[in-house]
Amino acid sequence: MSFNLNEVALLLVVLVIGWLLGLMMSGRGKYRRLWQDEQAVHRSAIKERDARIEASHKRIAELERHSAAPIAVGATTTAAGVGHGRDDLSRISGVSQAQESALNEAGYHRYGQIAALNAEQEATLEARLGLKPGAIAHDDWRGQALALERGDSKPGLLSRLTGSH
Structure with a gap:
């Protein structure tokens, strides 16, 4: 009885498969x-x-x-911001909550820091926050921050137009 090449290859494949199955089964669990x-x-x-x-x-x-101590009315900004050495930067018109977080991560926590920005720092912040160049100057973040630092309750367009800082 003679085998051709295909039959020999098939026989070898079957033998290898049988050998592998035997090894797997002989592991005694x-x-x-x-x-x-x-x-x-x-x-x-x-x-x-x-x-x-x-x-x-x-x-x-x-x-x-x-x-769970009760917080007095109007003390929320004091409890949340000043108590931790931070001001509520989202009170500046044009600053969202997400941007406030990014400002805090960049090291800006107080109105005085925003009011003291120079042009280079503004450009860096605009890039970091994804703002258009000149957006900080356009929204007058420095002026608003200065007004908030002085205690003006509502900085913004009306106070800038009327000149009542």
Whole structure:
């Protein structure tokens, strides 16, 4: 009986597959045990994560209970801004909450810092905030910040037009 080349190749493929299956089956459950061990480790990691999350939720609730002191009307800017060494920069016309966060990240926390900006710093901030060149000067952030620093309650177009700083 003679075999052609295709039959020999097919026989070799079948032998290799049989050999691989034999190796996998002869592990006496070794791979099953490894899989079960991995599942146990995963379950314990999930339990630990859930326990940490629950503990953090309890801590947050505890902190909220302790800091639930009533805040007087009108003191929100004082409690939120000045108490932490920051002014509410979003009171400047043209500054959004997101831009205020970006300003804080850039190191600008007080009205005086905005009022003291030079042209180079303005250009840098405009690039960082994604504003058009000259937008800070156009909206007069420096003038508004100066008015807010002095205590004017509503800086903006009306005070600039009337000259009442």
